[in-house]
Amino acid sequence: GNTAARPMGHRHALAGNAKMSSKAAATPFSTKMPVPQVLKPVGRRTAYDLYEISLQTANVDILPGLKTPAITYNGSFMGPTIRAKAGRPVKVRYVNRLDKGANVHLHGAHVAPSSDGYPTDLIAAGASRVYDYPNNQLGSTLWYHDHTHHMEAEHVYKGMHGFYLIEGADEQALNLPSGAYDVPIMIRDAHFDAAGGLILDVTQPQARSTFLANGKPQPYFQVAARKYRFRLLNASIYRTFDLDLGGVEMVQIASDGGLLPEPVRRTKLKLAPAERAEIVVDFSRHPIGTKLVLSEPSGPVMRFDVNRIVPDTSTVPARLRALPPLATPARTRQFKLGVAPSKMAYAINDLSWDANRVDTTIKEGTTEIWQIYNADTADSEFGAIDHTFHLHLVQFRVLDRDGKPPLPGEEGFKDTVLVNPGETVRLQATFKGYPGRYVYHCHMQEHNVAGMMAQMEIVP
Ligand code: C2O
Ligand code: CU
Numbered sequence: 001g002n003t004a005a006r007p008m009g010h011r012h013a014l015a016g017n018a019k020m021s022s023k024a025a026a027t028p029f030s031t032k033m034p035v036p037q038v039l040k041p042v043g044r045r046t047a048y049d050l051y052e053i054s055l056q057t058a059n060v061d062i063l064p065g066l067k068t069p070a071i072t073y074n075g076s077f078m079g080p081t082i083r084a085k086a087g088r089p090v091k092v093r094y095v096n097r098l099d100k101g102a103n104v105h106l107h108g109a110h111v112a113p114s115s116d117g118y119p120t121d122l123i124a125a126g127a128s129r130v131y132d133y134p135n136n137q138l139g140s141t142l143w144y145h146d147h148t149h150h151m152e153a154e155h156v157y158k159g160m161h162g163f164y165l166i167e168g169a170d171e172q173a174l175n176l177p178s179g180a181y182d183v184p185i186m187i188r189d190a191h192f193d194a195a196g197g198l199i200l201d202v203t204q205p206q207a208r209s210t211f212l213a214n215g216k217p218q219p220y221f222q223v224a225a226r227k228y229r230f231r232l233l234n235a236s237i238y239r240t241f242d243l244d245l246g247g248v249e250m251v252q253i254a255s256d257g258g259l260l261p262e263p264v265r266r267t268k269l270k271l272a273p274a275e276r277a278e279i280v281v282d283f284s285r286h287p288i289g290t291k292l293v294l295s296e297p298s299g300p301v302m303r304f305d306v307n308r309i310v311p312d313t314s315t316v317p318a319r320l321r322a323l324p325p326l327a328t329p330a331r332t333r334q335f336k337l338g339v340a341p342s343k344m345a346y347a348i349n350d351l352s353w354d355a356n357r358v359d360t361t362i363k364e365g366t367t368e369i370w371q372i373y374n375a376d377t378a379d380s381e382f383g384a385i386d387h388t389f390h391l392h393l394v395q396f397r398v399l400d401r402d403g404k405p406p407l408p409g410e411e412g413f414k415d416t417v418l419v420n421p422g423e424t425v426r427l428q429a430t431f432k433g434y435p436g437r438y439v440y441h442c443h444m445q446e447h448n449v450a451g452m453m454a455q456m457e458i459v460p
Contacts, residue, residue: 026217029303033219039080048089056097066196070159077215079162095128105147108415110137113436119149139168140258141231141276153445161235177229177314184231205238213302220303226312234271237445243269254278257395257413259321272388272418274443327367337387338375345451352451359454367430377422384421392438396429
């Protein structure tokens with residue numbers, strides 16, 4: 001069946017199957033990948049659009065013939081997609097129908113603290129709250145997810161994740177693939193028991209060997225022989241994906257904070273937890289019947305099946321979005337990510353998360369360089385551990401990695417960055433916005449719930 005349809009020379013296509021949990025795995029490429037539903041506002045006011053999203057448990061369809069108990073937005077394992085426009089505010093009324101408190105973080109958004117999902121700022125069970133999203137930022141692929149203190153890894157793992165797309169005013173003129181040819185794809189891993197239940201065992205992240213794309217196991221997606229814009233998000237709580245399309249070119253046009261200055265042509269794409277990459281794939285180079293597998297070294301993630309011809313007038317311009325010049329930084333701060341020496345806990349600058357301690361105080365509007373060092377090297381007590389650094393409130397620029405230029409695709413605005421063991425990544429951000437407290441943390445949520453999180457206070 002599927003083996004015959006694989007493109008020649010695709011070395012990973014079967015590797016993942018052998019490792020995959022035999023219990024409740026589906027045959028690869030037997031399920032169609034859904035595109036998460038775009039949410040309709042419940043109200044359109046002069047000044048904003050109002051949406052409603054409910055936090056609720058649900059039994060969802062992930063594996064064929066089985067029901068998976070999940071914690072969801074609006075009852076589906078992938079929350080609905082909100083499509084907003086830069087400059088047009090959105091309000092979302094979150095109705096908490098869970099039997100416990102929870103909150104929502106719009107990852108990558110420039111919002112006031114009261115709408116940011118601060119870990120201890122919860123919507124009580126049975127209550128609701130309206131969050132304000134001004135969308136006064138560049139067009140970008142954001143996502144919303146749970147940020148409940150100590151529970152975020154489990155809540156996100158069990159389904160509290162969805163896309164929030166901001167379309168920039170500058171995007172239409174670029175004539176990128178749009179409409180049905182602009183498809184958000186959330187990839188992540190999962191570990192199921194025989195009944196279809198999600199197993200979260202922090203000691204066994206490698207057991208999460210079932211890869212999901214938009215909430216289905218290794219699905220297929222039928223495409224026309226033309227260009228598509230795919231907005232990839234890695235929503236895993238630990239796994240970094242090292243993606244390839246069997247050698248086929250993926251043209252990266254955007255990262256976390258939106259469009260890159262110019263497209264980056266690549267055949268491999270590394271995506272750490274919470275990172276986004278938008279790619280354009282031109283299927284017109286492949287005859288009808290071609291099947292292209294998106295995979296990573298431990299197995300296939302999904303397959304694109306070219307099945308029809310459709311005219312295509314979209315383009316990928318050589319210049320996408322000019323970067324503003326870097327402001328002059330007022331100071332440099334150092335952050336060390338690593339297991340705290342005496343304790344068995346994850347920490348930033350040797351301190352684990354404490355809601356009562358402000359770690360960093362920043363005057364609103366200041367530009368700073370943050371130097372992030374990953375101290376969990378091979379010769380440290382617990383061995384080499386990757387970390388990803390995520391900063392709330394602002395998008396940053398990656399200045400360098402160990403003094404060398406940022407990697408291809410890192411030239412634009414970002415909010416999450418992978419820091420390899422022993423590596424130092426320098427970021428620059430301008431902390432414009434709202435006074436109050438925001439967190440920064442490792443976005444391997446297993447580490448973040450175990451203490452690798454700290455907070456900054458923006459002061460007037
Ligand atoms: Cu995506 Cu603090 O989170
Ligand atoms: Cu980490």
